[in-house]
Each structure stands twice: as structure tokens, then as C-alpha cells.
Amino acid sequence: MQDALKSVRRFLRPLVRSMRQAKEMITGRGIPNGSHAFHDLRWFLPNLSVQVIFDVGANVGTVTNAFSKHFPEALIFCFEPAPNVHRSLLKNTENKRIRCFPIALSDNKSTATMHRVTSGRLYNLENTDIAESDVVEQVKVETLESFCTDNDVERINYLKIHTGGHDLSVLRGADSLLAQQSIDVVEVEACMSPDSDIYSTADEMKTFLEHKDYRLFATYEQENERPTHEHHLRRTNLVFISRAVINSNSG
Secondary structure, eight states: OHHHHHHHHHHHHHHHHHHHHHHHHHHTTTSOTTSOHHHHHHHHOTTOOOOEEEEETOTTSHHHHHHHHHOTTOEEEEEOOSHHHHHHHHHHOOOTTEEEEOEEEESSOEEEEEEEETTSSOEEOSOOOGGGEEEEEEEEEEEHHHHHHHTTOOOEEEEEEOOSSOHHHHHHTTHHHHHTTOEEEEEEEEEOOTTOOSSOBHHHHHHHHHHTTEEEEEEEEEEEETTTTEEEEEEEEEEEEEHHHHHHTOO
């Protein structure tokens, strides 16, 4: 009898394990942190309420619309200074809870020359070799802090920054907001290879944000060196969360 029971258990054990794994995948528990940002926010940070989103470097609105779909009650502020791209952004984001601004965010208030790399895929405010880029035009530049003050924004729940290498300057323009933990989640683009000089490095981002008591939550959209067809990591999106968010979702 005992031998028969052992045989049944040996037969059922892998079946039960498979059923448990299937259930975890259906409920989301089996998806590892770093697979999908929106899932991770809901699953690992259940007490995070996303009501205000800043999409800095919104481009034509693809990510903006994803935010709108997953957080339909959120108010989304989009920033895209390149004139022709901004026109596409307006056309693609016709939603009363999405507000679009033709300005760049940086670490100072000024005007700057927007450059377009010859390939036409990347715009930036950095010192670009004119031989390899076209001048688009002068654009208005503000800091994130001054914008929030002028528009009565007291808290940002999700700050996404994809600015073609200008991300660290945008963060510097939010210095006091970060110091006060008035931004819950920060997403930035980071360079992971010494062979790429476009993006700020992951080490720079970590050092700056950890000094403000933010911690790395997960990495997303890892991309290899496509231009050279090499297989080492070129860039990724890093998501950081504030100490306040960590504390409110612990225990």
C-alpha cells in the first residue's frame, strides 16, 4: 500500500508543479521583475497610485499612448521640442488627459539649437558635429522644476525620460523635486557600453539618483549593438523608485 502511494505521489508531483507554474503565469506571479514595466508596477508596487505622468522626449506618442492605455485616469504631460515630431505627437495623442508641450527640458532655462543626426532618427541638444547633423531650429528650454512650479504640479508619479543622451541634464533640472522625493518612479535611457557615446552611462544615472535616495527597480528593453551587429549590450532603460515608494510597499 505504501509503495502504491509513493508511486502515485511521484506521478502527481510534476503534474502539480506544472499546474502551479501555469497558474503563476496566468496571475502574473511567474513573470520575473524586468519583463514588463506596467505589470511590475502593479504587482510589486500595489500601493503606488499613478495619477501624473511626465513623458519627456515623447517622440510621436507611442509610449504616451501605452501610458494612457494602462493608466486611463492619469494626467500625462508630454514634451517634444522637435517641430515636425511634435506635430505628429499632437496628431497621434488626441486625448483630453494628454497635454503636449513643444519645449525641451534640461538643467537650465534658455533657448537652444535642436540638432538632428543625419539618419533622422535622433534629435538632441548636445554639441553635435554640424557635418553629421542638420540644425532644426531654436527651441525653448525649461527645467522640470520651473515647469512644475508654473503649472502647479506638486508630485510626479512616473517620470519617463528618453532624450537621446540628455537624460542626466533633465534629472539635474529636477534636483529639488528628487531631493524631496516628489517623484515616485524615474525611467531613463542608459549607455551600457564604452563604445557608445550617445547616452549617459548607467553608472552616472545610478550615482546621481542613489544620492537622492532612489534605488534601481529593474531594467527594460535591453538592446545590443545593432549598428555593428555585435552581441554585447549597447543601451537599456533603467527604472528607479524613491525611498518613499519602497517604504509604502514593504511588509
